Amino acid sequence: MYRHLLMLLAAAVTTTFSGCMQQAPATKAGNYVLVVHGGAGTILRKSMTPEKEAQYRAGLEAALKKGYEVLQAGGSSIDAVEGTIRILEDNPLFNAGKGAVFTHDGRNELDASIMNGNGLAAGAVAGVRTIKNPISLARAVMEKSGHVMMAGRGAEQFAAEAGIEIVDTAYFRTEARWQGLQKALEEDSIKAKLDHSYVPQQDPGIRHNDNKFGTVGCVALDNKGNLAAGTSTGGMTNKKYGRIGDSPVIGAGTYANNRTVAVSCTGWGEFYIRNVVAHDLSAMMEYKGMPVEEAGKAVIKKVGDLGGDGGLIALDKDGNMAMPFNTEGMYRGAVTKDGKIEILIYKD
């Protein structure tokens, strides 16, 4: 009896002790984790073919493997985030880089941002039309421009000066996204005909659900304990001339701070800007001491309460992750130090 009690006590002490032993180095150095998303929206099992699902899974896996390769070799979280997002931008399935959605007037206009949790350096680009990998331009803005955010033609001029790859606007076009715009325009004109008091600003006609998802994002923790976050998107189908979403807005769609968390958001951008979602999550952790999972759920609830939808990925300084969303699904995945990859799509 006594022997049993003693053994139990010894086991409890060992568990607590080894728990501490594992925690300490994980926070400071040694651990590395990377999380990606490929957009949130009406992603239903019933409307997905096995082939499509396999393509999405393969796309996310290729991106995760790229990020893992960088982190495993001792690379920085900022390099891992950029490298991972470039893979997703090059994949026409996702609404970023090639395969971006179309604006109301039939163009592809891309937004991206990146942030280093170590020192809070950040870079962003908005409304660019000729940049093959907007995430790399965002990084160049962060490192070489002396600014945080650059937009439109000026950003493209800077890209040329910074040696960033420039492509013809036709590069971004995919037939699926073009058809998505035609459908959105048709629905818009039907609505306008049926209701003469139809005011586009109130029901902007821009579409988040259906086939518009596909924004990509990545958060990473490297073996030196540095966090980084990045997001890249074509925005929302049928967005009006000059509309910029949350993805390039530091604090709304992207945020990273070594003291708290790295965050990348996806969803109806207007609601993410109004809720300053990514920074709000970090603030809840910093000021209220909330765990990442709880803070993630809280900010997504706020988005929902205002009438918005979407999700986010978040990774805290100890390597704990959260991937909350209030849509039917969100393309998402993670890779941990042991190389274990997990990919999820639906709510369950």
Ligand code: ASP
């Ligand atoms: N947040 C992006 C935007 O509003 C779109 C998305 O994530 O689906 O531009």
